[in-house]
Amino acid sequence: MTNPIKSRLAKGGMIPAAWVELGYPDIAEILVRHGWPVLVVDGEHGRGDLEDWVAILRAAEHAGGEVILRLPDDSDTMIKRALDRGFRSFIVPMVNTPEQAARVASAFRYPSRGRRGYAAPIVRASDWGARPDYAREEAHEELCIMVQCEHVEAVENLDAIAAVEGIDMIFLGPNDLAASAGHLERMEHPEVQALLARIEETAARHGKPLATVRGAGRDWADLERLGYxxxxxxxxxxxxxxxxxxxxxxxxxxxxxATVRRY
Incomplete structure (x- = not known):
């Protein structure tokens, strides 16, 4: 079994996605049925807990969609439980150092590639044991791991973060990045724009794909042109x-x- 998001990435082009903040499976199903087959469940800022997110995953997959889970944090326990419950594409927030990135990458993989705890025959991820090669061969191949670059410290360390084995993509968080540079809610400030350009240059130099949110003065066409x-x-x-x-x-x-500020 392959990860459809990784398969789409391999074909090139930009993948548009929609946030699911409210934590309801019906909303996820509606979005997939109406043209948004890739959903990002926001476990950092959105409503719900792991079992709510699993219900969304089931609804989206039943409708023909795919889910990326933004985890609430980078803890081993959270990563392990989300993996066991069947998620395979992830955004890990606020990864600022290569040491943290390496620890995150290791938490997602079974030994000897990492240190993920073993329960493969009894978890949803292996189809409840119906996939006998899950732990040995399949689990690590299915993963798509994005670390979120959203702080000036992460920009300073991005060369080393991008070089960490097991990190598939850099997810650029422009709102928090702007705030960390002293420009909260001013993503179009020249200093913030310079940081964004620096991230894009570093990722391109390492051949590391980028993901982000629409905004910071750049719309769909701009971001596609920039290679996101x-x-x-x-x-x-x-x-x-x-x-x-x-x-x-x-x-x-x-x-x-009312005027809506886009996230």
Whole structure:
């Protein structure tokens, strides 16, 4: 079995994706059925816990989609449990040093490639033991691991982070990056734009694919031109806010919808 996201990445081009923040399987299924087959479940800032996210994973896969899980942290326990429950594509937040990146990469893989704890015959990831070669041959091949570069410290260390074996992609977080540089909610500030360019140059030099969110003054076409391979562009909360605002504006009193800051 292969990871469809890795297969799509191998074919080239940009993969658009949608955030799932509210933590409901029905929302995930609706998004997949209406043109968003790649979803990013936001375990860092969104609603729910691991079992909520597994329900989303099941709904998305049933509808023909695929899920990337942004973990709430980089703990071995969280990584191990998410792997066992069947996730195979991940974003790990706030990875600032090569030592942290190496520890993260090791946590995702069974020995001798890493230190993932063993329970392969009894977990969802192996189809409850129906895949006898899961631990030895398949598990590490299915993984797509992205570490999030979202702090000025990570930019300083990105050469070494990008060289860590087992890290597949760099996920650029422009909002937190801007904040770490003293420019909270000002992603278009020249200093922030220079940091983004520096990340893009470093990743290209290492042949490391990039992912990010739409924003920072750059839209879909800009990001595709810059070589980003995964771009998360919409989220369920904003879609609900915008839809509610448009519907309210159609009423006779003409109340204007609220302005939505895109994530």
């Amino acid at each position: 391979r995964i771009v998360v562009g919409i989220n369920d909360v904003s879609l609900l806010i915008e839809g509610a605002g448009r519907a309210r504006a159609e009423l006779p009193d003409g109340t204007a919808p």
